[in-house]
Amino acid sequence: MLYIGVDLGTSAVKVLLMEGNGTIKKTVSREYPLYFPNPGWSEQKPEDWYAQSIAGIKELLEGEDKSQVAGISFGGQMHGLVILDENDEVIRPALLWNDGRTYEETDYLNQVIGQDKLSEYTANIAFTGFTAPKILWVKNKEPENFARIQKIMLPKDYIAYKLTGVFATDVSDASGMLLFDVKNRCWSKEMCEICGITVDMLAGIYESYEKIGVVKADVAAELGIGENVIVAAGAGDNAAAAVGTGTVGEGMCNISLGTSGTIFISSKEFRVDQYNALHAFAHADGTYHLMGCMLSAASCNKWWMEEILGTKAYADEQTAITKLGENHVYFLPYLMGERSPHNNPKARGTFIGMTMDTSRADMYQAVLEGVAFALRDSFEVAKSLGIQIERTKICGGGAKSLLWKKMIANILNVKVDVIESEEGPGLGGAMLAAVANGEYPDVETAAAAIVKVVDTVVPEPELVEKYEARYQQFRQIYPACKPLFDVIA
Numbered sequence: 001m002l003y004i005g006v007d008l009g010t011s012a013v014k015v016l017l018m019e020g021n022g023t024i025k026k027t028v029s030r031e032y033p034l035y036f037p038n039p040g041w042s043e044q045k046p047e048d049w050y051a052q053s054i055a056g057i058k059e060l061l062e063g064e065d066k067s068q069v070a071g072i073s074f075g076g077q078m079h080g081l082v083i084l085d086e087n088d089e090v091i092r093p094a095l096l097w098n099d100g101r102t103y104e105e106t107d108y109l110n111q112v113i114g115q116d117k118l119s120e121y122t123a124n125i126a127f128t129g130f131t132a133p134k135i136l137w138v139k140n141k142e143p144e145n146f147a148r149i150q151k152i153m154l155p156k157d158y159i160a161y162k163l164t165g166v167f168a169t170d171v172s173d174a175s176g177m178l179l180f181d182v183k184n185r186c187w188s189k190e191m192c193e194i195c196g197i198t199v200d201m202l203a204g205i206y207e208s209y210e211k212i213g214v215v216k217a218d219v220a221a222e223l224g225i226g227e228n229v230i231v232a233a234g235a236g237d238n239a240a241a242a243v244g245t246g247t248v249g250e251g252m253c254n255i256s257l258g259t260s261g262t263i264f265i266s267s268k269e270f271r272v273d274q275y276n277a278l279h280a281f282a283h284a285d286g287t288y289h290l291m292g293c294m295l296s297a298a299s300c301n302k303w304w305m306e307e308i309l310g311t312k313a314y315a316d317e318q319t320a321i322t323k324l325g326e327n328h329v330y331f332l333p334y335l336m337g338e339r340s341p342h343n344n345p346k347a348r349g350t351f352i353g354m355t356m357d358t359s360r361a362d363m364y365q366a367v368l369e370g371v372a373f374a375l376r377d378s379f380e381v382a383k384s385l386g387i388q389i390e391r392t393k394i395c396g397g398g399a400k401s402l403l404w405k406k407m408i409a410n411i412l413n414v415k416v417d418v419i420e421s422e423e424g425p426g427l428g429g430a431m432l433a434a435v436a437n438g439e440y441p442d443v444e445t446a447a448a449a450i451v452k453v454v455d456t457v458v459p460e461p462e463l464v465e466k467y468e469a470r471y472q473q474f475r476q477i478y479p480a481c482k483p484l485f486d487v488i489a
Contacts, residue, residue, distance in 0.1 A: 001070035001439065004060065005430030006053055007237070007423075008076040008156050010034065010096065010259045013049060015056040016426035017064065020439045022450030024421055025064070030056040035093065040100035040337070040345070043093040046082050046158045053159050057223055069225045071433030072163065072215065073208075073232035075240025075425025076156025078176040081134040084151040091145050094155060095134045098260070098295050100337045100345040102133035105140065109133060109178070113194060115276065121190045123182040123272050123280040124175075128337065128345040129295070132178035135195045152201050156234055164213035164231050169203040172239035172289075175281035182282055183270050206233035208240075208284035209435040209443055232436035235284035237425045238262045238291060244428030245393040245419055246451030248285040248444050253389045255408060255416075256424065257398025261297025261371055263378045265290045265387060277341035277381045284432065285443035290385075292340035292378020297371050298398040300333045300349070304367045309360075318403045320361035321368075325410070325466025329353045329362045330474055331370035332481065340378045342478060346489035350481055368404050372411040373474040379412055391415035391456075395424040402457075410463040411471060418455040 002025070007014040012031040018024055030052035035043045061069070079097040084090060095101070109118060109126035118125050126133055131154070139146045153161065154177070157169045174180040174187075179195070179202065181188045187199050206212055215229045234240065238256060241247075242264050247254035254264045268287045272280045283289040296303075305314055330352050337345035351366065382389065392414050398404055399422055409416040421427055431446045440446035 001437065002064065002068045003070060003430040003433040003437070004057060004072040005426040005428065005433065006072065006074045006156070006159060007240070007426035007429065008049055008053070008074060008159060009237070010077050010098070013053050013056055014426050015053065015060045016423055016430055017060050018427065018430035018434070020434060024423060024427065026060055027423065027426065028056045028060045038101070042096040042099040044096060045093050046090050046155070049155060050159055050162050054222070061224065066224045067226060069229055071230045071232060071437045073429040073433035073436065074156040074159065074234030075237045075244070075429045076154065076173065076234065078154065078173055078236040078238070079129045079131050080155040081131050081138070082153045082155060082158045083138070083145070083149045084153070085148045086150045088151070091148050092142070095137070097129045098336045099134070100128045102128045102137045103345045105133040105136040106345070108136070109194070118178065119272065119276055121188045122178050122180060123270070124178060125276040125343070126178055127339050127343055129339060130176060130178040132191060132195050135197060139196055149197070149201060152197065153203055157203055160212060160231055160234065163215050163219055165216055166213040167203045168206055168212040168233055170206050170208040170233035170235055170284070171282035172208055172284045173236040174205060176236060176279065182280055182288070185282055207286055208233050208235040209286075209432045211436045230433070230437055232433045234429050234432055238264050238293070239281070239284040239289065240428035240432070241395050241424035242266060242289065242428065243284050243431050243443055243447060244421070244424045244426070244451070245395050246447040247393055248283070248447050251387060251389065253392035255375060255392050255394045257298050257371070257394065257396035257404065259297065259299045261294040261375055263292045263375050263382070265382050265389065271385060273381055273385055278378060279340070284428070290382060292375070292381065294333065294371070294374045294378070295336040295339055296333050296349070298396060300335060300367050300371055301398060303335060304364060314401070317364055318401060321365045321403060323362070323365065324407065325463050325470060327362055327365050327369060327470070328355070329358055329366040330477055331366040332477060333367070333370040333374050341381055344482070344485065346485045347478070347482070348485055348489065350477070352477055369407055369411070369470070372404070372407045373471055375408065376412050376471060377475065389414060391417055393417050393419055395419070395422050405457045409457040409459045411467045413459050413464045415459070416457040417453045418457070420452040420454045
């Protein structure tokens with residue numbers, strides 16, 4: 001049988017066709033616009049997501065035996081606010097995960113409602129990217145739109161709704177809304193009351209690997225597939241990427257170097273760190289996970305190369321980087337503010353340490369190292385919980401760089417396992433569809449059968465020692481700059 005994984009990203013949707021044994025037959029990518037109406041704002045049109053997803057699936061299935069398609073599922077950008085009216089029409093463009101406009105609402109939730117209450121209700125505190133502050137923003141700034149809301153959903157769930165007519169979400173994606181009781185895997189009535197909404201505005205809750213319905217007849221006809229093709233709930237992009245990299249079970253780790261950067265640690269037990277510096281979410285395998293998320297990772301690389309240097313010759317620029325562990329230039333990678341562990345939408349990208357002999361290569365090196373150092377900030381929080389991590393998987397566009405993987409291995413002092421497929425969320429989505437269809441009994445079994453490690457980047461003791469000294473300097477820069485960020489943001 002064949003399974004379709006839909007990776008609904010920030011810049012494009014990537015659809016993947018997987019055979020039941022895990023072989024990837026084909027991938028197709030379709031881009032859509034990203035809008036920045038004001039500084040710090042980030043929006044997209046849900047209609048664009050669906051149109052490009054359908055177009056991508058059509059292209060994906062060209063020349064294939066469409067009768068063999070048995071299931072579809074998703075890995076989707078998290079936290080985005082999609083609101084529909086009584087006619088199921090989108091009320092306004094979606095506010096995305098990297099949208100920073102909700103700092104007033106976030107402060108209200110954290111300071112007035114209180115972080116202790118938020119953690120009690122949801123296992124997390126408020127971040128500007130989360131969905132609940134966005135709902136409050138619409139309530140406060142666009143009351144006419146707020147009054148029209150009948151359905152509140154997440155980006156991938158809009159695609160699932162259009163495909164099936166079923167209003168559903170999964171536990172991993174719901175965890176990032178600040179409306180979900182993560183420990184008990186249900187909606188928080190208290191948070192709904194705080195946001196001025198009712199539980200019936202929110203979708204039905206499913207485990208990521210559960211079937212929510214089948215493709216509607218008209219959509220099936222348009223795609224040329226059977227009407228019995230199941231649709232599984234799917235997962236938030238990071239949980240789906242974790243499935244696609246085999247990061248399931250106790251104490252497994254995955255680093256994702258996409259537009260954002262994440263460090264994802266799976267756990268069979270529910271855990272919350274003392275300061276809620278890491279997100280405590282439900283996992284797509286039926287358990288839990290901790291996650292540190294930085295808002296700008298591979299996007300820092302893209303910004304430096306394409307916006308500042310004006311080139312796309314990534315490999316050529318990286319060949320000039322030779323002084324690993326010896327760079328005196330540092331870069332804070334907070335181009336969109338920051339989430340884990342600082343939770344500061346006012347933080348900004350910052351170079352420091354430049355001298356007259358600083359080179360172009362030094363500055364590029366600082367950008368790549370800055371992302372790795374920021375990932376280690378979250379890694380240190382996990383270590384404070386007694387979690388010992390000796391190795392990690394890696395995925396995302398940035399994972400294609402051997403140099404960047406080497407930096408991460410030595411800055412975090414962990415073995416970095418490279419897997420055969422770097423498809424991450426798309427592969428994870430297809431695997432969840434296969435589990436929902438009974439191809440595998442559970443997610444762990446599917447991961448063990450499908451995910452294969454093909455290379456490992458091992459830390460080098462001498463380089464680890466050099467980077468340890470550099471990291472101890474790096475971690476002092478943000479506290480020193482924080483008062484300035486409050487002034488200049």
